[in-house]
Amino acid sequence: MHNYLLVFKVTPLFSLLFSFLICLPTFAQAKAIELNRIAAIVNNSVITQTELNNRIELITQQILQQGTAPPTPAILKAQVLEQLIIETLQMSLANSTGIKIDDETLNRTIKRIATNNKLSLTEFHNVLENDGFKFSDFRENIRQEITIRRLHERQIHRAVVVSQQDIEQFLSSQPANVNRDKSFHLAHILIALPEASSPEQIASARNKIDSITTQLDEGSDFAALAISYSDGQQALRGGDLGWKKFAELPTLFANVIPDLGINEVSKVIRGPNGFHLVKLMGVKGEKRHNVNKTHARHILIKIDKKLSDTDAKAALIKLRKRIIEGESFAKIAEAHSDDMGSAINGGDLNWLAPGETVAQFETAMNSLSLDEISQPVRSAFGWHLIQVLERKQFDDTVAFERNQAQQIIRQRKIEEDTETWLRRLRDEAYVEYRNVTQSDNT
Known part of the structure; x- marks a missing residue:
C-alpha cells in the first residue's frame, strides 16, 4: 500500500517527505499555538484538531506543487479526516495485537532510506532538520509506517495463496491481440459501495459518478476531481496509480485500457466495490526478457x-x-x-x-x-x-511471464482483499465527529 515510502528521493525534500507523512496518523510539526480540540473519536482513540490541520496543510501544499487546484476546504477536510480515521483504526488494531517495531529494525530502515537518497545518516538527519522536520518525528512516522505494513502482512498477505491453476487461467485469459509488453500509466476515481449495498445506495453512487463524468466532459481536471471525490487509496495523490503492465491491470480494466487514447477517460465501469473511471495518462513498451x-x-x-x-x-x-x-x-x-x-x-x-x-x-x-x-x-x-x-x-520470457503472473495474481488478490478489509474495518468502527474547524492558515 505504501511501498514508495522507502525509496523516495530528496529533491525537493519537502515535497517528498510529504509523500510519506500523508500516509501516517501523526505529524508533530511545531506550531506557535496548539489546538488540542478533538476532531473525531474513533473507537477508543481520538484525532485532534491539530493533527487534522497539519495534515490538511501538508496535502494542500503537495496538491499545489503538482499543479492541481485544491478542492474546497470542506471537501478536502472530509477526505483528509477519512484518511486519518482509516489510519487510526489500523494503528489501534496493530497495538492491540502486539505488533511492535524495535529500534534496531527502525534504525536499519532509516539507514536504507538515507542510502537510497545517496546520503549518510548524519547528512540525512541534517537535511531533515534544515527543512524544519524533527528527526524524532520522522523516526516515529517511519515506525508507524512499518507497523501498518506488518499489520497488513499478518491480516491479509499471509492468507493469499496463488495456485498453479490460477497461473494457467491467468495466462490463458490474456488476449492474443494485445501487446503484453506494454505498460500503462493510469489514474483512477472510485465511488465506493458498501457491502450488501441497498438500491438507494447504488443509485446515489451512480448519480455521483455521473456528476463527475459530466464535470470531466465540461473540462474539469481529473486529478482535482479524484482528490475531491474518489474513495480510492490514491485519491489524495490525484488518483495516480502509476505504471502497470497489461498483465498487472485489474481484471475490471483489462478490456477497457487498451482501447483508450492518451489522456482519454473511460466510460463508467461498474465493479463489485463501486463505480470506476480510469484515465490513460501514458503508454510505453518493453522488450523480451x-x-x-x-x-x-x-x-x-x-x-x-x-x-x-x-x-x-x-x-x-x-x-x-x-x-x-x-x-x-x-x-x-x-x-x-x-x-x-x-x-x-x-x-x-x-x-x-x-x-x-x-x-x-x-x-x-x-x-x-x-x-x-x-x-x-x-x-x-x-x-x-x-x-x-x-x-x-x-530467452527467459516464458519462465519470466509465469513468475510475473504469480506475482501479479498475488498482488491483485492482496489489493482486493485490502480494500475489502479496510472497508469492513471502517464499517465496524465507532466514529463520532466533533465540531471540526480549521485554523485560518490551513
Whole structure:
C-alpha cells in the first residue's frame, strides 16, 4: 500500500517527505499555538484538531506543487479526516495485537532510506532538520509506517495463496491481440459501495459518478476531481496509480485500457466495490526478457557443534589445494560436500539465474572466470568452494511471464482483499465527529 515510502528521493525534500507523512496518523510539526480540540473519536482513540490541520496543510501544499487546484476546504477536510480515521483504526488494531517495531529494525530502515537518497545518516538527519522536520518525528512516522505494513502482512498477505491453476487461467485469459509488453500509466476515481449495498445506495453512487463524468466532459481536471471525490487509496495523490503492465491491470480494466487514447477517460465501469473511471495518462513498451545464467558447481562444508567455523574453512582450503593439484572437483564434491542434493551430481547446481542463490554465494560466483576455483566463501549455509563451468544468455520470457503472473495474481488478490478489509474495518468502527474547524492558515 505504501511501498514508495522507502525509496523516495530528496529533491525537493519537502515535497517528498510529504509523500510519506500523508500516509501516517501523526505529524508533530511545531506550531506557535496548539489546538488540542478533538476532531473525531474513533473507537477508543481520538484525532485532534491539530493533527487534522497539519495534515490538511501538508496535502494542500503537495496538491499545489503538482499543479492541481485544491478542492474546497470542506471537501478536502472530509477526505483528509477519512484518511486519518482509516489510519487510526489500523494503528489501534496493530497495538492491540502486539505488533511492535524495535529500534534496531527502525534504525536499519532509516539507514536504507538515507542510502537510497545517496546520503549518510548524519547528512540525512541534517537535511531533515534544515527543512524544519524533527528527526524524532520522522523516526516515529517511519515506525508507524512499518507497523501498518506488518499489520497488513499478518491480516491479509499471509492468507493469499496463488495456485498453479490460477497461473494457467491467468495466462490463458490474456488476449492474443494485445501487446503484453506494454505498460500503462493510469489514474483512477472510485465511488465506493458498501457491502450488501441497498438500491438507494447504488443509485446515489451512480448519480455521483455521473456528476463527475459530466464535470470531466465540461473540462474539469481529473486529478482535482479524484482528490475531491474518489474513495480510492490514491485519491489524495490525484488518483495516480502509476505504471502497470497489461498483465498487472485489474481484471475490471483489462478490456477497457487498451482501447483508450492518451489522456482519454473511460466510460463508467461498474465493479463489485463501486463505480470506476480510469484515465490513460501514458503508454510505453518493453522488450523480451533475457537473463544471463551461470552453470556452476560447489562443495559445501556446514558448521555445526562438531565442526567450528575456522575448522570448516580450513577443511575447504585443503580440498581446494587437492583440486588445484589435479584431483576431480566432482569426485571430491561427491565424497565431502554436505549439500546432499548436489553432491550426488558432483556438486553440480545446473543453470542459476540471478537471485536464485544467497547474496554472498552469487557475488563470489559472478566474480569468477570460467573454470576458476573460488577461495572459501562464507554464507548462512556454511563454507563453499565454487567453480563456474559456463555462462550463457537465455530467452527467459516464458519462465519470466509465469513468475510475473504469480506475482501479479498475488498482488491483485492482496489489493482486493485490502480494500475489502479496510472497508469492513471502517464499517465496524465507532466514529463520532466533533465540531471540526480549521485554523485560518490551513
